[in-house]
Amino acid sequence: MQILGIRHHGPGSARNVKDFLEEMKPDIVLVEGPPDANDILQWVGKSDLQPPVAILAYQPEDPQQSLFYPFAEFSPEWQAILYARKNNIPVRFMDLPVMHSMAIEKERIEKAKTQGQEQKKENEVAEPTAIESADATAAVEGDEKAVPHFPIDPISHLANAAGYSDGEKWWEVMFEQRLNNEAIFEAVGETMQELREAFPKENDAREKLREAYMRKVIREAEREMFTNIAVICGAWHVPALTNMPKQKEDNELLKGLPKVKIQCSWVPWTYDRLSFESGYGAGIQSPGWYEHLWHYPKDDGTRWMSKVAALFRGKQMDISVAHVIEAVRLADSLAALRQLPRPGLYELNEATWSVLCNGENILLNLVRDELIVSNKIGAVPEDVPKPPLQVDIEKIQKRLRLPQTADWKDYTLDLRKENDLERSIFLHRLLILQINWGEKTHSSSKGTFKEAWRVQWRPELSVDIVDKGTWGNTVEEAVSSFLIDRCKSSSSLQEVAGLLQLVIPAELTGAASFVATHIANMAAATNDVLELIKVIPKLADIVRYGNVRQTDTDMILSLLTSMVTRVCIGLPAACCGVDENTATAITDDSLKIEHSIQLLKHQPFQQQWQQCLQQIAFNVQAAPMLRGFAVRHLMDAGAMKEEVLYNTFYSSMSKAVPPPEASAWLEGFLKGSGTLLLLDENLWQMVNNWVTQLNEEVFTQLLPLLRRTFAVFSKPERRKIGEKVKFEGSGITKTGTQISINKERAETAIGVVMELMGYSSN
Incomplete structure (x- = not known):
């Protein structure tokens, strides 16, 4: 038996595994991975299964409980499986099955919840001491034997001893990029043996279970009379598989493990997702660079710099051959200064940043996204078992x-x-x-x-x-069933109307009819007008935009007709006796209804809405803001005579009216009218005359309220309003010319103007 300790997704490890297997010619290959997925290994080697791909292991009853086991072309596990498939020898996964690991995690979470609830009850009786609090935290986080947290990864100790601040970089230089790989796996095994003795993970129950199961699979292969066994696993596990304890000890550990039902399938993966920790807790930061190392293991940096230059030229940057040559030379010099056999990614990045990017980090980020990480995605055959x-x-x-x-x-x-x-x-x-x-x-x-x-x-x-x-088995069936279920479980009329907005562009006739009927039933059962007014704009949008998709909106229009009628009848009463916040909310919703009705251009809706506004405008019990809003929109619709408008405005804004009430009326009157205030001279004069007749004390009292009114206008509108006030108040025309009037000369011209108009100067 040969145990090959590797680094997950390491191109050097993958090459070493491939070369070793071709020389060893094993009769079975055992790979660290989930045994639940042994059945889907038959697709490895088919041209349609193109890495990066991942094994998706999930619980059918609760698919959100899932794990991914990703593989790239340069993953040692992938190369080992690929070798076995090409040479028609058995290949099996040997890690702790997902059906056990998920069940253990489920029990741990349930136990933590139970202990947390018990601890909460105890805390209600007495305040815990500091030691008791620590014990409770440990109980919630895990079993009595908690997993220790290392301040740094054990491998980082070797990196620090060699003068590296990063354990990943040390491993890459020592094992992934080296050219002489003779006895490399023996060296890895001895290194891990020393580390495990120096930093034992005695309390890591999960690691013990994993390694016990790996040994179990190895023993099963030996019982099946396989004599030349190749084991590919993470480097840390090599000593545990080399120095096997007695089988009885492993059986005791694995006895009575809980399990859940698991299904597995292949799914496409992406290079940027390889940076995430997966089922075996491995991730890499530079998959694009590792793919380059896999295909060009002896590259001195020239090929890589050529890729970088091609990327920049594609972005219309002027990169010459001289740039590439100087960058490669700089990377070689950096590698020599650091006593490296050849430039690595760190050296190439520094050279790229200095020579090609002119010290700009943004360009280096482009290299990272496009080349170092890359956006490659895998492919999966159509005949792979899928839902x-x-x-x-x-x-x-x-x-x-x-x-x-x-x-x-x-x-x-x-x-x-x-x-x-x-x-x-x-x-x-x-x-x-x-x-x-x-x-x-x-x-x-x-x-x-x-x-x-x-x-x-x-x-x-x-x-x-x-x-x-x-x-459902099809998209249309699944969407309809899912939507109807959401509709049934919803108690909010506004939420159900939002679902109807989703249904229309999705072309779900059956579900649309169900949701519309449900809305009609909920609307008929509610007496809350304030809830109905929130729904009308959504239904109006459906009626308007449904025609673009050639959707039959008669059903929605019928529903909308009923709801508009109910709102127009009930809204005037709902506007009475409400506080300021409620009045603001109703005003905002009424503004949306106003826009919706104008959008639809449906004459019956416009008539009903104007009648509703008439009742609100002249109801002294209605909130001032809503009365002001109603007057303004009646004015816009031409449904209020000019004389009535002036009388209503000045009576509502007179000195006899308390300033806060007058300000609220004005806020409703000007709601959403910044541009209109600038263009409508009559409206401007009414507001301007009211403001100018305020004394200083009242103006100071109203100023915060007026600021709130004008704050909703856009910045250009507020600027134009300020300029207009400035011009009129200073007597300066819009061209900037000072107005100077000579009254004596003006009087002499009056007679001439009168005669020109046909009047007697007398």
């Missing part, structure tokens, strides 16, 4: 030409085109299912027939798809 919902989603993606990409991709969809309309429907349906592959963004088009989307595929979306697969 039916995932199969349907992938089929639709392929038909609509919406590929899964690791980086953001922008789409501008023209809803007048059949394929773009279907894309929009599909993306809206995924949003309803809370599978956030696409994000709707602002479109530069002023029409309603275009939508802008940004899409980016993330591996964790596979878990969301599995989770939502319980609602």
Whole structure:
């Protein structure tokens, strides 16, 4: 038996494993990984399974409880599995099965909750001492034998002894980039043996279980008469598998382990996700660089710098061959000063920053994103076992030409085109299912027939798809079932109306009918007008924009007709006897209704709304802000005579009215009217005359309230208003010329003007 200690996702380790296996020619290969996934190893080696990919292990009853085990082309485990598949020899995973690890974690969480509740009850009786508090914390965080936390990783001690501040860099130089790899695995085993003796993890129960199960799988292979066994595992585990304890001790550890049901599948992975810790707690910061090392192990930096130069030239930067030569020379010099056999990523980055980037970190960040990390995404064969919902989603993606990409991709969809309309429907349906592959963004088009989307595929979306697969086998079926369930469980009329807004662009006729009926039933059962007014703008948007998608909106219009009638009848009474905050909220909602009704241009709605405003405007019991709002919008609609408007304005703003009430009336009157105040001279004069007749004491009292009124206007509107007040108050025309009037000369001209107009000068 040969035990090969490796670093997860290490290109040097992967090359060493590949070379060693080709020389050793084992009859079975055992790899650190979840035995639950042994059945899906048959797809490794097929051309359609292109790394980076990951094994997704999840609980069918609770898919959010899941783990990923990612592999890249340069992962030692991947190369070991690939070797076994190509040479038709058995290959098995040998780590602690996920069915046990998830069950153990589940029990730990439940135990922690129970102990936490008991501790809370004890705290209610007496205050705990400092020692008792520490004991309670330890009990919640784990068993009696808690996992110790090292101040630094054990390997970092070797790095520090060698003069490195970073254990990862030391490992990369010593094991991943070295050219002479003779007896490399013996050296790794001896190194780990010394570290384990110096820094034993005696209380790490999970590590003990993992290593006991690894030894169990090795013993099973030996019992099956395999004589040339190759074991590929993380370097830390090598001593534990080399010096095996008695089988009885391992059996005692593994006896009675809890378990849950687990399913596994292959899913695409991305290079940027390789930086995350996964099922075996491994992550790397530079997958793009490691891929380069895998393909060009003897590169002295020339190929890498050529890639960097090509990247910059693609961004229209002037990079010459001389730049590349000088950067490579600088990297070589840095490596020589640091006593390295050749430049590593650190040296190449410093040379790039100095020579190609001219010391600009932004350009170096571009190199990191595009080359060091990269945006590569893997691919999975269609015949890999997948949930039916995932199969349907992938089929639709392929038909609509919406590929899964690791980086953001922008789409501008023209809803007048059949394929773009279907894309929009599909993306809206995924949003309803809370599978956030696409994000709707602002479109530069002023029409309603275009939508802008940004899409980016993330591996964790596979878990969301599995989770939502319980609602149906197809996207349409799952979305409809999920939406109807949300509708039934919702007690808020506003929330259900929001669901209806989601349904319309998703083209779900059956679900739309159900949600609309549910809204009608909830609206009929409620007497809360303030809840109804929040729903009308959403329904109005559906009626207006539904026509762009050729959606039948008659059902929504009928529902909207009923609700507008009820609101117009009940709103005047709801405006009476309310506090300031409620009045502000009703005013804001009423403004939205006003916009919606003007948007729809439906004559019956406009007539009912004006009648409602008439009742509010002249009801002295209504909140002043709402009365001011009603008067203003009646004025805009031409439904109030000019004489009545002036009388109403000045009576509401007279000195007899308390200043706070007058200010509230004015706030409602000017709601959303910054530009109108500038353009309507009559409106301007009414407001300006009222302000100028205020004495200093009243003006000082009203100033904070008036500031709140004008604060909602945009900055350009406030600036224009200030300029207009300045010009009129100073007697300066808009051209900046001072007005100077000679009264004597003006009087002599009066007679001439009168005669020109046909009047007698007498």
